[in-house]
Amino acid sequence: MKDKNELKSSEKFLEVKDLLLKRGDRVILDHVNVSLRKGETLVLMGLSGAGKSTLIRCIIGLLPATSGEIFINGAEIAHLKGRELDELRKHIGMVFQSPALFDSLTIMDNVAFGLRENTKTKESEIRKRVLEALDIVGLHGTENQYPSELSGGMQKRASIARAIVTNPELILYDEPTSGLDPIMSSVINDLVNDLKKKFNMTSIVVTHDLKSAKAIADKIILLHKGKFLLTGTFEEFDNSNDPVIRQFIDGDSKGPVKM
Ligand SMILES: Nc1ncnc2c1ncn2[C@@H]1O[C@H](COP(=O)(O)OP(=O)(O)O)[C@@H](O)[C@H]1O
Numbered sequence: 001m002k003d004k005n006e007l008k009s010s011e012k013f014l015e016v017k018d019l020l021l022k023r024g025d026r027v028i029l030d031h032v033n034v035s036l037r038k039g040e041t042l043v044l045m046g047l048s049g050a051g052k053s054t055l056i057r058c059i060i061g062l063l064p065a066t067s068g069e070i071f072i073n074g075a076e077i078a079h080l081k082g083r084e085l086d087e088l089r090k091h092i093g094m095v096f097q098s099p100a101l102f103d104s105l106t107i108m109d110n111v112a113f114g115l116r117e118n119t120k121t122k123e124s125e126i127r128k129r130v131l132e133a134l135d136i137v138g139l140h141g142t143e144n145q146y147p148s149e150l151s152g153g154m155q156k157r158a159s160i161a162r163a164i165v166t167n168p169e170l171i172l173y174d175e176p177t178s179g180l181d182p183i184m185s186s187v188i189n190d191l192v193n194d195l196k197k198k199f200n201m202t203s204i205v206v207t208h209d210l211k212s213a214k215a216i217a218d219k220i221i222l223l224h225k226g227k228f229l230l231t232g233t234f235e236e237f238d239n240s241n242d243p244v245i246r247q248f249i250d251g252d253s254k255g256p257v258k259m
């Protein structure tokens, strides 16, 4: 990885080139292309089964592509092995749909987990960084509590604290607001925007929520059956005349997409 400071904001931070992913004969991702600059927020939308989570798993290096290339900060991830891939992953934070916290660990120990497991950071430094991360997500004072003592929205924020505590340059969120009430969804949206403002964080957010998309997206991709139907701004998306996109936006049961 290049040093963070070496990267100019005009440079591409993430580039997915002609990515093809097949499972047997089935095409899951059909020659897709993404390019994202440092500090941009990409929103990935699409119906269930469109391939959103699969694309995220490819980007984080969990799933090898059938063909195509993925560059993060100039490094092609398929060519990275062992320690190099571990090193790259340290620069990527992941927020899963379910908070996936360990019930038997305090919030401190949950958020500290990755730092303790994967780095040689001193315990005093770890505690300091966990408290900072909890502050950033608005969970000041919860470090000695257990996940079951927190609301769903707070657990989600704890999982975001866990993702940011390693100082990642890229955060991937897979449906971070699903199951949350509208107010808590707005809190999460604000957090994504705050991280961008404060740390020039690059984010990819999978969501079905048009309000979230409008609030956070620099760029939207609509993934449909493994292909990109549209890449553009929220306005371009919202004003599209494409019948599939219209059906998606209007949430219509009638239209070109049959369930
Ligand atoms: N482990 C797997 N094995 C086989 N097919 C899978 C696997 N994971 C996902 N798929 C298929 O890939 C397609 C895309 O899935 P996914 O990326 O989870 O969609 P989304 O996140 O957009 O709902 C779906 O058709 C799904 O059935």
Ligand SMILES: [Mg+2]
Binding pocket: 052, 053, 054, 174
């Ligand atoms: Mg998914």
